[in-house]
Amino acid sequence: MIKTSKIKHRGEDKIKLEFAYDERISDKIRQISGAAWSRTHRAWLIPDAATSRDQFTSLFPEINLPLVGNRPENEAESKTKDNDLAFYSHDLSMRTQVRILINYKNIRVKCPKNENDIRFFRSIKYCYWKPEGFYWEMPHSDENHEMVTAYFASRAYSIEEDTHWPVRIKKENIEAINLKSKEIEPESLQKIEQYISLLRNWMNHKRYSDSTVETYCDSVRVFLKYIYPKQAEEIEVNDMVLFVNDFIIPNEYSYSYQNQVVNGCKLFFREVLKSRIDVEKFERPRREYKLPNVLSKQEVKAILTSSTNVKHRTMLSLIYACGLRRSELLNLKVTAVDSNREVLYILNSKGKKDRVIPLSKSIIAMLSTYIEMYKPKDWLFEGQISGEPYSEASLAKVLKNSCIKAGIHKPVTLHWLRHSYATHLLESGTDLRFIQELLGHKSSKTTEIYTHVSTKSLKNIRSPFDEL
Numbered sequence: 001m002i003k004t005s006k007i008k009h010r011g012e013d014k015i016k017l018e019f020a021y022d023e024r025i026s027d028k029i030r031q032i033s034g035a036a037w038s039r040t041h042r043a044w045l046i047p048d049a050a051t052s053r054d055q056f057t058s059l060f061p062e063i064n065l066p067l068v069g070n071r072p073e074n075e076a077e078s079k080t081k082d083n084d085l086a087f088y089s090h091d092l093s094m095r096t097q098v099r100i101l102i103n104y105k106n107i108r109v110k111c112p113k114n115e116n117d118i119r120f121f122r123s124i125k126y127c128y129w130k131p132e133g134f135y136w137e138m139p140h141s142d143e144n145h146e147m148v149t150a151y152f153a154s155r156a157y158s159i160e161e162d163t164h165w166p167v168r169i170k171k172e173n174i175e176a177i178n179l180k181s182k183e184i185e186p187e188s189l190q191k192i193e194q195y196i197s198l199l200r201n202w203m204n205h206k207r208y209s210d211s212t213v214e215t216y217c218d219s220v221r222v223f224l225k226y227i228y229p230k231q232a233e234e235i236e237v238n239d240m241v242l243f244v245n246d247f248i249i250p251n252e253y254s255y256s257y258q259n260q261v262v263n264g265c266k267l268f269f270r271e272v273l274k275s276r277i278d279v280e281k282f283e284r285p286r287r288e289y290k291l292p293n294v295l296s297k298q299e300v301k302a303i304l305t306s307s308t309n310v311k312h313r314t315m316l317s318l319i320y321a322c323g324l325r326r327s328e329l330l331n332l333k334v335t336a337v338d339s340n341r342e343v344l345y346i347l348n349s350k351g352k353k354d355r356v357i358p359l360s361k362s363i364i365a366m367l368s369t370y371i372e373m374y375k376p377k378d379w380l381f382e383g384q385i386s387g388e389p390y391s392e393a394s395l396a397k398v399l400k401n402s403c404i405k406a407g408i409h410k411p412v413t414l415h416w417l418r419h420s421y422a423t424h425l426l427e428s429g430t431d432l433r434f435i436q437e438l439l440g441h442k443s444s445k446t447t448e449i450y451t452h453v454s455t456k457s458l459k460n461i462r463s464p465f466d467e468l
């Protein structure tokens with residue numbers, strides 16, 4: 001019914017509760033002091049304390065909690081050369097059971113020798129046997145995490161996750177997680193979730209993208225929890241001002257996050273709650289005018305040629321050659337490539353727009369080599385599991401490794417390649433209107449920002465310093 005295990009979360013001892021979705025169980029868990037839903041672990045966590053244990057036992061008398069003496073990790077023994085989690089060769093009990101340790105960097109599995117398991121491990125890229133600790137080790141990625149936990153689901157004695165080490169968490173999600181520790185009555189939490197469900201249904205019927213729906217729902221949920229105990233029906237315009245000044249600004253949240261909260265709340269109070277307040281008085285922050293980051297052609301070439309993996313090189317090259325967004329690349333189907341007409345079809349992109357992009361002969365040749373070698377069936381770029389698209393996290397790691405090999409130490413992201421594509425087109429004399437169509441921009445003003453980073457005209461300006 002409920003699987004319990006001890007973990008360390010943000011340096012504190014917690015008990016992790018895993019179960020198939022059941023709102024009745026969730027409602028009971030919410031009654032436990034300090035209970036919080038963890039997005040990192042995708043499970044409920046309760047403090048490993050006497051009070052929480054007593055409350056849990058009274059609510060679920062049939063469920064056994066981990067023994068008090070069983071620590072999730074012996075901190076005195078966890079100091080290794082790389083300050084990372086490790087299995088110890090002298091711990092014989094771990095050599096006779098399947099145990100999985102996961103941190104931000106690696107996934108390590110110790111299990112009895114089994115030929116089927118060995119073949120499984122060898123099928124995973126960059127997975128190696130570590131004889132000094134008698135365990136298998138692989139990089140921590142979403143794909144590897146899912147594969148390992150699914151493969152050993154019925155045999156794992158324990159799955160321990162350490163989040164004490166640095167983990168990349170979006171700033172806008174940090175306080176959403178912390179707000180769960182705020183004392184809110186179960187009935188009020190349930191009402192908030194009902195509001196969020198109504199907002200989600202309304203946005204789905206208007207055909208908003210999945211990512212926009214989740215972003216707006218999360219933003220409205222944070223706002224409603226912040227204003228508690230005031231009810232949503234009692235909201236005033238000044239509450240948004242207080243939210244920004246007391247919550248967003250002190251936590252140094254981004255302009256875009258504040259904008260998302262305002263947009264989400266405007267939709268919720270106007271379309272879902274039908275509130276009488278003038279939501280147009282929910283002021284957006286003053287717009288930021290940040291210039292796009294652009295790489296030189298030499299830097300782009302170094303990145304694209306540094307990888308020896310055909311799939312990796314093809315993915316990065318196609319992003320630059322066509323100015324694609326990350327989601328556009330990962331959602332490409334094999335049928336999107338028309339070699340005869342030398343075009344690439346981008347369907348249902350940002351803003352529900354389709355567009356056609358020309359393909360150069362060199363990129364067509366690269367795609368042909370890739371397709372002949374990997375033989376993708378549905379998605380143009382499949383992940384390790386056949387039939388599933390390549391993951392965003394894996395693609396980001398491909399770019400990071402390519403930058404390291406190329407000796408580029410800038411904080412390059414995939415979108416930098418798209419910015420570089422547009423800027424290099426502008427510098428080569430391509431009309432701004434054509435660039436707008438190729439990038440899929442709704443407004444020409446969005447495309448005009450590249451005129452500020454183009455160096456073609458700037459090079460013709462002579463500094464008065466040179467005339468001294």
